[in-house]
Amino acid sequence: xxxxxxxxxxxxxxxxxxALFLFEGMIPVPFLAPGAKLGLANLITVLALYxxxxxxxxxxxxxxxILLASLFGGGPGIMIYSIAGGLLxxxxxxxxxxxxxxxxxxxxxxxxxxxxxxxxxxAVLITGSPGLFLYLPVLGPCGLVTGFxxxxxxxxxxxxxxxxxxxxx
Amino acid sequence: xxKLLKRxxxxxxxxLLCLSFAPLLFLSGRSGAVYADITVDGHLYRRVPLSxxxxxxxxxxxxPDGSNTICVEGETIAVxxxxxxxxxxxxxxxxxxxxxxxxxxxxxxxxxxxGDAGNEEPDLIRMR
Numbered sequence: 001x002x003x004x005x006x007x008x009x010x011x012x013x014x015x016x017x018x019a020l021f022l023f024e025g026m027i028p029v030p031f032l033a034p035g036a037k038l039g040l041a042n043l044i045t046v047l048a049l050y051x052x053x054x055x056x057x058x059x060x061x062x063x064x065x066i067l068l069a070s071l072f073g074g075g076p077g078i079m080i081y082s083i084a085g086g087l088l089x090x091x092x093x094x095x096x097x098x099x100x101x102x103x104x105x106x107x108x109x110x111x112x113x114x115x116x117x118x119x120x121x122x123a124v125l126i127t128g129s130p131g132l133f134l135y136l137p138v139l140g141p142c143g144l145v146t147g148f149x150x151x152x153x154x155x156x157x158x159x160x161x162x163x164x165x166x167x168x169x
Numbered sequence: 170x171x172k173l174l175k176r177x178x179x180x181x182x183x184x185l186l187c188l189s190f191a192p193l194l195f196l197s198g199r200s201g202a203v204y205a206d207i208t209v210d211g212h213l214y215r216r217v218p219l220s221x222x223x224x225x226x227x228x229x230x231x232x233p234d235g236s237n238t239i240c241v242e243g244e245t246i247a248v249x250x251x252x253x254x255x256x257x258x259x260x261x262x263x264x265x266x267x268x269x270x271x272x273x274x275x276x277x278x279x280x281x282x283x284g285d286a287g288n289e290e291p292d293l294i295r296m297r
Contacts, residue, residue: 077275078254103175105178129270129279140185
């Protein structure tokens with residue numbers, strides 16, 4: 001991928017991710033557990049990991065989206081939770097993606113799970129209440145389910161993308 | 170894409186699912202006298218005994234980041250009003266059992282229902 005082309009892809013993916021984030025804020029979701037949400041924006045993070053040539057580029061998309069999303073709503077208090085969840089989720093997904101044993105959906109499930117672990121761990125660190133981990137029996141499976149849905153959507157999207165984006169892997 | 174999940178995927182998901190329930194082994198199962206600890210930024214603000222409590226009490230906690238109105242009714246505790254952006258603490262509803270937690274992360278306020286040591290179930294009548 002040429003540098004200019006790559007930058008355009010990073011910009012496009014970031015814009016799409018931000019749009020999905022804002023869209024998700026508009027649809028009412030049932031209250032399952034504190035902090036549980038669909039995480040539509042992560043659809044693009046997963047796709048970026050599979051489209052862009054290097055993981056650093058996908059990380060750029062993620063960090064830009066978190067920064068922009070916190071400007072559009074949420075603010076710095078919410079942003080640190082997004083970063084904690086986002087980075088842990090990204091690290092897990094980037095590692096698992098290297099193994100051919102896992103499919104995109106499996107990678108995404110682990111990512112959703114890791115996202116919630118990251119946010120919970122930060123909440124425990126900030127508040128000093130390890131009891132917050134009692135939310136994990138709810139938030140863990142929630143992350144797996146949303147990760148599965150996101151992974152399913154991402155794998156279907158990937159199939160419909162032009163061949164030159166897929167063939168590098 | 171004929172198969173949705175590979176074998177490694179299924180193993181991974183099962184492992185993580187089991188991992189989700191690990192905190193239950195370490196952090197629950199205590200009972201006895203039940204009370205709620207209200208902490209702000211890690212510091213104990215107030216301890217409210219819940220066992221055998223009657224009536225209704227409402228008070229407002231002012232934290233550096235905003236305020237939460239807490240309502241203790243009977244043996245339950247809840248946040249009824251808050252000026253945080255997400256109001257997750259209000260939506261969490263009432264807490265009454267040891268292990269229940271109401272968290273308002275934007276205000277760094279946590280209400281933890283705890284139980285004193287004692288191995289009996291709370292609704293078990295001791296006979297001697």
